[in-house]
Amino acid sequence: MPELNWDDVQNHLTGLVPPRLPILAEMEREAEATDFPILGPAAGYACYQFARLMGARRVFEMGSGFGYSTAWFARAVHENGGGEVHHVVWDQELSDRAKVSLAQLGYETAIHYHCAEAIETLKAAEGPFDLIFNDIDKEAYPEALPIIRSKLRIGGLLIVDNLLWDGKIFDPGDKSPATAAIQELTRKIHADAGWIAHILPIRDGLLTALRVK
Numbered sequence: 001m002p003e004l005n006w007d008d009v010q011n012h013l014t015g016l017v018p019p020r021l022p023i024l025a026e027m028e029r030e031a032e033a034t035d036f037p038i039l040g041p042a043a044g045y046a047c048y049q050f051a052r053l054m055g056a057r058r059v060f061e062m063g064s065g066f067g068y069s070t071a072w073f074a075r076a077v078h079e080n081g082g083g084e085v086h087h088v089v090w091d092q093e094l095s096d097r098a099k100v101s102l103a104q105l106g107y108e109t110a111i112h113y114h115c116a117e118a119i120e121t122l123k124a125a126e127g128p129f130d131l132i133f134n135d136i137d138k139e140a141y142p143e144a145l146p147i148i149r150s151k152l153r154i155g156g157l158l159i160v161d162n163l164l165w166d167g168k169i170f171d172p173g174d175k176s177p178a179t180a181a182i183q184e185l186t187r188k189i190h191a192d193a194g195w196i197a198h199i200l201p202i203r204d205g206l207l208t209a210l211r212v213k
């Protein structure tokens with residue numbers, strides 16, 4: 001049996017994603033050209049699948065960048081019959097770019113733009129949400145968890161990106177705050193009976209956690 005190669009697996013998963021709308025493909029090219037960390041096609045398509053599967057109509061995103069991940073959620077909500085997706089990022093330039101790109105998708109889904117800190121914005125938002133996606137600075141993952149829980153309905157889904165953190169979580173010598181925070185979130189959410197959690201090894205590791213209590 002040949003050993004599985006990580007890059008082969010990831011390229012295979014990405015290659016299986018159906019062709020994207022031109023605007024999404026353009027966003028992927030832009031991310032590649034500027035080295036901007038987006039979810040990418042395979043993880044984006046998985047997020048879209050989960051949101052479709054659960055019929056999500058209210059989605060809150062934390063750390064939305066220029067709107068690539070938002071586009072996948074907006075498509076799902078549109079196909080689920082319409083609803084709302086909250087785009088939250090603290091960079092005005094990224095928020096403005098997202099508005100331009102996402103307007104071109106023409107989905108009948110209200111996208112609410114917040115140019116602000118994501119945890120504070122979620123605290124102030126009216127819940128409950130069907131799905132919350134977290135992709136903010138990794139150091140803040142543990143402190144975001146109780147707020148997320150309070151705003152997610154029971155039966156709702158939390159998705160968090162970068163749980164594998166480019167393999168740094170396996171390095172005992174890595175004492176950086178971001179790595180420690182990802183390890184802390186991983187421990188906490190898997191030990192808590194209020195969540196059914198799982199890390200999918202798509203790209204940089206996608207945590208999916210169903211709120212059951």
Ligand SMILES: C[S@@+](CC[C@H](N)C(=O)[O-])C[C@H]1O[C@@H](n2cnc3c(N)ncnc32)[C@H](O)[C@@H]1O
Pocket residue numbers: 037038039040062063064065066067068069070088089090091094116117118119135136137140
């Ligand atoms: C990883 S990128 C977003 C990628 C996006 N989710 C995608 O896949 O297309 C994270 C973005 O969120 C911003 N960000 C990080 N922490 C934040 C926070 N606490 N509140 C608001 N924005 C934050 C970063 O500046 C960056 O623009």
